[in-house]
Amino acid sequence: xxxxxxxxxxxxxYVISINGECDASSSLQLDKALSExxxxxxxxxxIDCQQLEYxxxxxxxxxxxxxxxxxxxxxxxxxxxVDPKIFSVFKVLGLDQLLKIVDNFDLAKKYxxxx
Amino acid sequence: xxxxxSVSCDKSNLKQIRDFIQKSFGRSVxxxxxxxxxxxxxxxxxxxxxxxxxxxxxNKRIYIKTLSSTNTFCVEIYDTGxxxxxxxxxxxxxxxxxxxxxAGGMGINLIQNLSDGHTIEKRGNGVTVYxxxxxxxxxxx
Numbered sequence: 001x002x003x004x005x006x007x008x009x010x011x012x013x014y015v016i017s018i019n020g021e022c023d024a025s026s027s028l029q030l031d032k033a034l035s036e037x038x039x040x041x042x043x044x045x046x047i048d049c050q051q052l053e054y055x056x057x058x059x060x061x062x063x064x065x066x067x068x069x070x071x072x073x074x075x076x077x078x079x080x081x082v083d084p085k086i087f088s089v090f091k092v093l094g095l096d097q098l099l100k101i102v103d104n105f106d107l108a109k110k111y112x113x114x115x
Numbered sequence: 116x117x118x119x120x121s122v123s124c125d126k127s128n129l130k131q132i133r134d135f136i137q138k139s140f141g142r143s144v145x146x147x148x149x150x151x152x153x154x155x156x157x158x159x160x161x162x163x164x165x166x167x168x169x170x171x172x173x174n175k176r177i178y179i180k181t182l183s184s185t186n187t188f189c190v191e192i193y194d195t196g197x198x199x200x201x202x203x204x205x206x207x208x209x210x211x212x213x214x215x216x217x218a219g220g221m222g223i224n225l226i227q228n229l230s231d232g233h234t235i236e237k238r239g240n241g242v243t244v245y246x247x248x249x250x251x252x253x254x255x256x
Contacts, residue, residue, distance in 0.1 A: 002130045021133070024162045025126035031218075054133065054151075056158055057225055061218030064209070068216050085151040092228050093221055094209040 002026055005033045006048075013112055014042040015105075019051040022059030031062045038066060043075050044112035046105070050081035060090070063099055076100075080108035116141040116183045124168045124175040132161050132179065136190065139181035144251045145188055153249040156229040157190050159222040160245065163201075164194055186251040191244055198243040201226055202233055 003020035016033050020026075037045050047063075063077075070077050078100040082090070090096045102108050120135040122128040136154045145153075161177055168175050178193040206224040207217070226233070232248035 021130060023126070023129045023133075023158060024165070025129055054155075054158075056129075056155065056162065057219070057221040058162065060221060064212050064221070065216050065218040067213045085148055088148055089152070089155060089225065089229070093224060098209060098213050 003029060005029050007033060007037075010046075010109070013044040013046055013109060014040075015046045015048055017048040017051065018055075018059075021054040022052065023054065023056040024058040027056070027058040027062055030059055031065075034062055034066060038069065038073070038075060043073075045070075045075060045077045046108045046112060047077070047079040048081060048105070049079055049083070049086070052083065052086065055086055055089075060093065060095065064095070067098060076112040078102060078108045078111045080104055116181075118181045118183075119179070120181075121176045121178045124165045124177055126162065126165055128177075129158055129162060129165075132177070133158050135179065136181065139183055140188060141183045142185065143183050143188055144185055144253065145249055146252060149249050149252065152229040153188060153190065153247065156226050156247055157192070159225045159229075160192060160201075160247070163199070163222060163226075164192075164196065167199075168196060186254050188249045190247045192247075194243050194245065195241055196243075198235065198237055200235055202235075 003022050003026040006017035006019060008015045014037050018030060022030055080102050081104055082101055100111060102111060118139045122131050133154050136157055140150055164177060180191040182189040201223045204223050207220045212220050230247040231250050234246045236244040
């Protein structure tokens, strides 16, 4: 398997770590993890991309499919530590304008805590 | 440098395709970002082929050839399926994708925008050759 998902709780925030390469064969794992977080009433979701080496449109689609729902439910979702190469692709799509992306965990925590 | 590769049409093989592309750059001066971009474009294109391959065709393979010089990188994908020209496909905006809670609609956008050129050659034997190009930003002399 080219990707694995880790989850942890930091205070009242829920962190999902994506490790490896998220493509059409592995994106369902990410979808499952994010869906469980939303259905589990997590209101602060941080996506740790420090070990994310590649993400295709299938993986990106996991985020685009839930952004509207998160907004409706008042769920804050933020990506952090995104590799510059990946961030560049997000910019090509315009995703950086709709999805909060910050440099590190501390900034992500501040964002979801409303600071 | 010319490299060839083939793999069965299965999503689980997309990683092998990406790895093959990455190893094919050789001594090209194409930078890291552009290498990532063209790899992404090819991954998206191959994922599209796999997705649209009928489940009744169990032994279909994807054939890829890379041609790498100092300043130019070309990827050829040979396909026997129905030819698909994605060059002029209108892609939905990211805003509409998010508003409509869509998970798809971005792959073709990436194919169109992450390569520097894309051509299609239909051969008489039922094979379509798709070529994708990436050029070095700083030309090596």
